[in-house]
Amino acid sequence: MVATVETHPCIYCRDPADSLEHSLPAAFGEFEDAPLLKERICTRCNNERLGVLDEQLARCGPEAFLRRHYGVRGRRTHQDVNPFYRGSAGGQRLEMTSHDEIGGTDVLIECENGKYRQARQLIFVEQAGRVHQLPIREGTTPEQLRAEREKLSVEKPSTSI
Numbered sequence: 159m160v161a162t163v164e165t166h167p168c169i170y171c172r173d174p175a176d177s178l179e180h181s182l183p184a185a186f187g188e189f190e191d192a193p194l195l196k197e198r199i200c201t202r203c204n205n206e207r208l209g210v211l212d213e214q215l216a217r218c219g220p221e222a223f224l225r226r227h228y229g230v231r232g233r234r235t236h237q238d239v240n241p242f243y244r245g246s247a248g249g250q251r252l253e254m255t256s257h258d259e260i261g262g263t264d265v266l267i268e269c270e271n272g273k274y275r276q277a278r279q280l281i282f283v284e285q286a287g288r289v290h291q292l293p294i295r296e297g298t299t300p301e302q303l304r305a306e307r308e309k310l311s312v313e314k315p316s317t318s319i
Contacts, residue, residue: 170199173202176200177199177204178195179195181193183216185215185216185232210247216232217247218241218247223252223269226268227272242266242277243296251293255267263283265281288313292306292310
């Protein structure tokens with residue numbers, strides 16, 4: 159008689175559930191003796207589907223703001239992303255504004271280790287008064303800036319600040 163090993167299907171794709179899954183997203187940190195969920199998910203879905211959700215959570219939402227405010231860094235193997243300049247894994251960048259009395263308009267601000275400052279940006283003010291902020295990421299080329307400006311669909315700018 160041959161013993162058979164029962165395999166459970168992945169809850170997302172029905173492939174064999176062969177991966178251990180964190181009960182809390184890895185973006186929250188590694189917790190000593192945290193339980194792992196067994197026989198729930200396959201390796202591909204754990205790495206691709208949940209990995210993307212983990213990345214969006216850590217880099218695009220409230221968690222991204224708190225991580226930046228408190229100086230929490232990600233894994234050494236992951237690219238450092240400033241969520242005020244770009245989103246990640248399809249998520250949007252964080253956007254916070256403050257009114258600049260000198261320029262007379264709202265400006266983008268960013269945070270790092272609890273310190274806030276005006277972000278690197280171009281500001282376009284339409285004749286109708288609508289304001290567009292274009293953050294400038296480190297290493298951005300002039301061609302990339304032009305392409306990003308085109309996406310803003312600025313109508314008849316009266317000024318650039």
